[in-house]
Amino acid sequence: MRPKLKYAVIYRHRHEYPVLVMCRFFGVSRSGYYDFVKRIGQPEHDADLAESVRECQRITDKTYGYRRVWKWLQDRNVRRNPKTILRVMQKYGLLSEIRRRRKWVNLGQQVHKYENLLNRQFKTDKPNTKWVTDISYIHTKEGVLYLSMIRDLYDNSIVAYKTATQQTINLVLDTIRLAMKKEKKRVAAELQLHSDQGFQYTSQAYFKLTQSYGITPSMSRKGNPYDNAMAENFFSILKTECIYRHKPRTISEAQHMIDDYIYFYNHERIQIKTGVAPLTLRHSA
Numbered sequence: 135m136r137p138k139l140k141y142a143v144i145y146r147h148r149h150e151y152p153v154l155v156m157c158r159f160f161g162v163s164r165s166g167y168y169d170f171v172k173r174i175g176q177p178e179h180d181a182d183l184a185e186s187v188r189e190c191q192r193i194t195d196k197t198y199g200y201r202r203v204w205k206w207l208q209d210r211n212v213r214r215n216p217k218t219i220l221r222v223m224q225k226y227g228l229l230s231e232i233r234r235r236r237k238w239v240n241l242g243q244q245v246h247k248y249e250n251l252l253n254r255q256f257k258t259d260k261p262n263t264k265w266v267t268d269i270s271y272i273h274t275k276e277g278v279l280y281l282s283m284i285r286d287l288y289d290n291s292i293v294a295y296k297t298a299t300q301q302t303i304n305l306v307l308d309t310i311r312l313a314m315k316k317e318k319k320r321v322a323a324e325l326q327l328h329s330d331q332g333f334q335y336t337s338q339a340y341f342k343l344t345q346s347y348g349i350t351p352s353m354s355r356k357g358n359p360y361d362n363a364m365a366e367n368f369f370s371i372l373k374t375e376c377i378y379r380h381k382p383r384t385i386s387e388a389q390h391m392i393d394d395y396i397y398f399y400n401h402e403r404i405q406i407k408t409g410v411a412p413l414t415l416r417h418s419a
Contacts, residue, residue, distance in 0.1 A: 137162055137166060138170070140160040140161075140162050141162065141166065141167050141170035141171075142170075143156075143160070144156045144157065144160065144162075144167055145167075145170070145171060145174070153167065180221075180222045180225065180226075183212070183214060183218070183219070183222050184222050184225070184226045184228070186207060186210075186212055187203055187207070187219065187222060187223055187226070187228050188226070188228060190203050190206045190207065191203070191228050191230075194206075194398075194402075194403070195375070195376075195379075195398075196228070196230060196379075197230050197375035197376075197403070198230055198404070199229075199230050200216060200219045200220035200223055200229075201216060201406050202403075202404045202406060203219055203223065204216040204219050205404050205406070205409050206404060207219070230375070245336050245337055245338055245341070246336050246337070246338065246340070246341045246351075247331070247336060247353060248351040248352055248353040249352065249353070250352060250353060250354060250355055250361055251326055251328070251350065251352035252264065252266070252326060252328040252352045252361070253361075254360070254361060254363070256287055256363070256364050257287065258287050258288050259288070260288060260322060261286060261288040261289065261317075261320060261322075261416060262286060262288070262293075262317050262320050262321045262322050262325060263287075263288065263322040263324070263325060263326065264286070264287040264288070264325075264326050264328070265284050265285065265286055265287070265293065265313070265325065265326065265327045265328065266284070266285050266287060266327075266328045266329070266362055266364045266365040267282070267283065267284045267285070267306070267309065267310075267327060267328070267329050267335075267365060268282075268283070268329065268330060268332075268362060268365035268366065268369065269281065269282045269301060269305065269306070269332065269334070270369040270372075270373075271301070272373075272377055272382065272388045272392070274382050274383055274384055274385055274387065274388050275383050275384065276383075276384050276385045277299060277385065278299070279297055279298075279299060279385050279388045279389065279392075280297065280298050280299070280300065280301045280305060281295060281296075281297050281369075281372075281392060282295060282296050282297070282298075282305045282306050282308075282309040283295035283296075283309065283365075283368065283396075284309055284310070284313045284327070285364060285365060285368055286416075287364060288415075288416070289408075289412045289413070289415040289416045290364070290368075290405060290412050291400050291412035291413055291416055292368070292396050292399065292400055292412075293313045293316065293317060294309050294310075294312040294313035294316060295309060295312075295392070295396060296308045296309045296312060297388075297389055297392060299385060301334075302334070303333075303334045303337050303339050303340065305334070306334040306335065306340060307339060307340065307343050310327070310343055310344070310347070310349075311343075314347050323348075324350060325347075325348070325349050325350065326349075326350050326351075326352045327344060327349045327350070327351055327352065328351075328352040328353070328354070328361075328362060328365075329351070329352075329353055329354070329362065329365075330353070330354045330359070330361075330362050330365075331353060331354060331356055335351070335353065336353075371399070372392070372395055372396075372399075375395070376391055376392075376395040377391065399411075399412070400412050400413045401413055401414075
């Protein structure tokens, strides 16, 4: 039994038994008990902060960890220590969920292989110079929805994404076409597009399309998923903060969840390192 509960029992029976005897019986101090009595009827010390955190988690669908909550509160002139915010989130059950790891699957026959030009250098000081891409999958009762996306390492924004009920080469090609359509005028002269060794990325069609756009392919080494960690990282965020929590039942529900979450991620979700959402940083460049 927690001390607070013990103090409550003592307080309830204070007219029936001596307080000293009950404190000894429960193994608590009298000073602690009388501090408890003083606080009875007073507002909870952390109540105001907890309400602010609760509002943040309501707006962000309870996806923020304490550091993002801290930055969110700072933007609203609420100045508290990050560790205090963590304590309050733990106390009131306002923590975000723990992320899960994704299993890696290697499919298809290789045609083209490329050097690992990215070489885990996941930072760049200009937009549209380093992109990473990958495919993940969302399980529903109607089947699997595959998600192909391209992420810019400048601001971690999702440049483009496509979904389909089959994992095909065209899913990847259409994602690249959409990204180039959106960013064509802003793409750097030497744009790297990094992927793993999935069959879509080693195909002849992928080779031809990247060549036609002047894109330089980069590829993870075999058996080294961390070479494409930034693509994996986004899928982990998406699934933990959205998919695993809301469990779409249909393909249509999964599609709507992805659309809504990527909009939230690009436009509203605070990044710890920058303190702003990805597209806020992009538009300020």
